[in-house]
Amino acid sequence: MGMKEFQLGEFEELVLLTVGILYQEAYGVAIKKEMEQRLTRGVRVGALQTALQRLEKKGYLKSSDEAGTQERAGRPKRFYHLNMARARWNMHAKPGKYFGRQYRTWSGI
Amino acid sequence: MKDTPDLPPRLPLRFFRAFCDPQIRDFIEGDLIELHRERIASIGKRKANLRFSKDVLLLFRPGIIRPLGFSSNLNHSAMYRNYFKIGFRNILKYKTFSFINIFGLALAMSVSMLILMMLADQNRYDQFHEKKDRIYRVLSDYEGSKNHYATSPQPLAAALAEYPAVEATAKLIPSIGGDASYDEKTKQIGGYFTDPEFFSIFSFELESGNPASALSQPYSMVISQEVAELLFGNEDPIGKAIQFTDRKVPFPLGGDAPAAPATDWGNFTVTGVIDVSKYDSHLTFDVLASSSTLPSLITAAKLEDRREDWQFYFQSYTYALLQEGKSSDDLANALNDIVKRKETEMKSEHTSGFKMDPQALSDVALGLANNDTNFRLPMFAYYFLAGLALVILASACLNYTNLSIARALTRAKEIGIRKVTGALRKNLVVQFLTESVLTALLSLTIAFVLLLALIPSFKGLWVNQYLNFDLPFIPSLFLGFILLAIVVGIIAGIYPALFLSGYQPIKALKSLSDAGGSGKLRLRKVLGVSQFVVSLFFITTSILIYNQFKHYMAFDYGFQSENIVNIPLQGMDYQKLRGELERVSGVSTISACDIIPATGTNNNNELKVLGETSEFAAVGVLNIDRNFPENLGIELVAGENFSANEQSAATQILVNETMVKDLGYPSADALVGTQFETKWGDELLVVAGVVKDFRYKLLMNEDAISPMMLRYNPTQFQYVNVKIASPDLMKTISELESHWKELDPVHPFRYEFLDQEIEATHKGIFDVVSILGFISFLAIFIACLGLLGMTTYTAERKTKEVGIRKFLGADNFSITLLLSKGFLQMLVISVILGAPLSYFVNTMWLENFPNRVGFGIGTVALGSLVLLILGALTISSQTIRVSKAKVVDTLKMD
Secondary structure, rough: HHHHOOOOHHHHHHHHHHHHHHHHOHHHHHHHHHHHHHHHHOHHHHHHHHHHHHHHOOOOEEEEEEEOHHHHHHOOEEEEEOOOHHHHHHHHHHHOEEEOOOOOOOOOO | OOOOOOOOOOHHHHHHHEOHHHHHHHHHHHHHHHHHHHHHHHHHHHHHHHHHHHHHHHHHOOEEEEEOOOOOOOOOHHHHHHHHHHHHHHHHHOOOHHHHHHHHHHHHHHHHHHHHHHHHHHHOOOOOOOOHHHEEEEEEOOOOOOOOOOOOOOOOHHHOOOOOEEEEEEEEEEEEEEEEEEEEEEEEEEEEEEOOOOHOOOOOOOOOOOOOOOOOOEEEEEHHHHHHHHHHHHOOOOOOEEEEEOOOOOOOOOOOOOOOEEEEEEEEEEEEEEHHHHOOOOOOOOEEEEHHHHHHHHOOOOOOOOOOOOOOOOEEEOOOOOOOOOHHHHHHHHHHHHHOHHHHHHHHHHHHEEEEEEEEEHHHOOOOEOOOOOOOEEEHHHHHHHHHHHHHHHHHHHHHHHHHHHHHHHHHHHHHHHHHOOOOHHHHHHHHHHHHHHHHHHHHHHHHHHHHHHHHHHHOOOOHHHHHHOOOOOHHHHHHHHHHHHHHHHHHHHHHHHHHHHHOOHHHOOHHHOOOOOOOOOHEEEEEEEEHHHHHHHHHHHHOOOOOHHHHHOOOOOOOOEEEEEEEOOOOOHHHHHHHHOOOOOOEEEEEEEOOOOOOOOOEEEEEEEOOOOOOEEEEEEEOOOOHHHHHOOOOEEEOOOOOOOOOOOOOOEEHHHHHHHHOOOOOOHHHEEEEEEOOOOEEEEEEEEEEOOOOOOOOOOOOOOOOOEOOOHOOOOOOEEEOOOOOOOHHHHHHHHHHHHHHOOOOOOOEEEEHHHHHOOHHHHHHHHHHHHHHHHHHHHHHHHHHHHHHHHHHHHHHHHHHHHHOOOOOHHHHHHHHHHHHHHHHHHHHHHHHHHHHHHHHHHHOOOOOOOHHHHHHHHHHHHHEEEEHHHHHHHHHHHHOOOOHHHOOOO
């Protein structure tokens, strides 16, 4: 295993940070809205979901499931949480481009 | 799960469920549904649906798509790469066979692709209406009808609007056909009277004007951009008055039918402009006028009053917009209810078993009804074409199957090795299918080139001037083409794949001939024979229909049609025009009539001899002047022509010989002077003379000539028939035109030669000949390709045998015969089976065909001969080559 296993793309980093901000409420739609609000640009479901799958695979995120509600036509929700050990490691290793600039999320945590 | 209104569209959702990794599917789907709901609230359902589909498409990416195969830790890509590699190598190695397969499949696929394009072309119609899923057209039907009517009773729209399931209705009455004038400029227009709801149902947008009020006031008119530019130029047409002169030009399917004398309908105010050219719709029009205009026109006796007429369902079109959430069943119930409620008003002879059915707007394009608004191909024509395409496609697939099985030996070793190294039967099936799909995809590229050549000739068919097939390439078509290729590849390859993968590895490796030989010889022969039987059937049918076409062209109509020019009066006074045209040199005689005989239009009346108790009998009616019989060379056999006295001539008739026979009179002379009463008129008609029988109905519609009468009725005249004696026809016609222009500068001079007009009625048959001829060509070509493949293969396999035989002293001829014998047998069997089959099937439909051509053994013999010659040429091209080869070369070959 090389560095590739730990590397994060810009978008992945943004997703990771947003999951951190939302804390207990980080599921697909909520993450999307939060990001759109902070970035003031659209976020595609496809891009977001791919990033979430990758982050979980790399160990940055953990997930837990919750039963569906009426507004989701009975489909379950998957909540994401930061895997703190891994995330902290990354923070020290590689501060992102958006750090402290357009995307004020670190202060949000 | 119930389909509730705020759930996302089903198709993209199903697509998503199909491709998504099941482990994350439900969570993402939940997100999508949640988002979709919010979007419906913020941007509306239509846009939300669009965004949903877009999201689903963008989710189609690695990481989301479900992993392929059963176990995700095995890497199959090397295996598939190997399949492709071997597939390509096989295609390149056996070039002759690959060519035969690819070219055959390409020919067959191009026809199917053309049909896909036709369907796609029709489906682009009426896609622009925002509420298209809720718009329905009401069809009428009566007991024993062959097809529905697109029209419905005029009061229906108002009655239907009262039902709760219906949001809005509009009737379209196609009574506008005449000249619109403004400031000395005149244009012929056609259009509908319609209700203000028209614009809330359909999504035609106005370039200028207010759609909400454009059709509410009487004498309001919405005009097309084209009419606006022609009449108003750069002026703003809104609020200007157009003077309209009605000439009863038939609309919407006007064609060249003649017009009636002009009636002034007064001024219409322009309230809107539509750019009709922007829309592909089954509704086409130059103008729309407000239906509130009707009462005043009816009061002035300029239009017939059908406002409360429930029996007359042949004129007006009714469209309904349903409430959201209502289905066609609700509309059907409402229509049934109306039929029940209005039973007494509807009751009449032609409305027994009358009922009305809803037709969804999306079904209009492929559901042609009687009295429809434009020319389209009826559904059975598509079935017919698709049937032909399928036969051809099956034939090409058979070639592939046949050749693959025949050449099984070339693959036996490979199969053995693969099995020994652990390939399952399943894997081998996939491998062979990969190969066949690869072949089909290669064919697709050639098929596309063929298609490009096919499109112009299809568009050039005579019938397309009415059907207006445009055949544009739209993106989804290419998806259809690729799907077609894949399906064709699988169908062509499935049998060889199952057959080849079933080899026992030990046999396949040990001895080639033990592995099942070249396999299933009998089956291959049966397949080959069936291809040739089908080909023979097509060839015979094409020749037969061509003969029928020639038969019609050379038919004796009983009147002379050469050098006669028919000029539509277009509302002009006959005597005035006649006086003018008579002065042209080169004109010999001039006559007038209301319809051109034998070109498809007929009028009828019902007669009986005065005082007889028998039933009224139907007779054809042609309104003519005194010169007509002489002009067309129709001979009088008894009595005299119409009297020179206008008043007595008006009650006189000339009848044909069939009428004399039908009424049972001993001779034509006996009928002269007989008085007839008519069913609908009160005047009595006296027979002045009897003429020889001549054709006045279409040959295709009537086998024997039926009784008819000729009446002297100048008010009905629509055409002038000018016989030209001068040898320079075109010069005389240009002179006629200049004389026409002096009398009528507005309407363009139109003319048609009688013989050409009659010929044109059979152009449709020639289209069928062209299509069937082309299909026969494909069928025989593909069958011969298959034969070529088989003979090539056999010849190759027997090269050594040929060498030894030659060495021992056999001559070329006997060797050619030896190699060809089996295939020649096949051809002969095909003819023995195919010839009687073609004969009987063709006789069956021909029997019901009026004025049919004689269908003798000659036609079948000609077809068989063509088949035998082409087949023999194909066979000998290979066998002669091998038998002529040098002995040394053949023996050296391995």
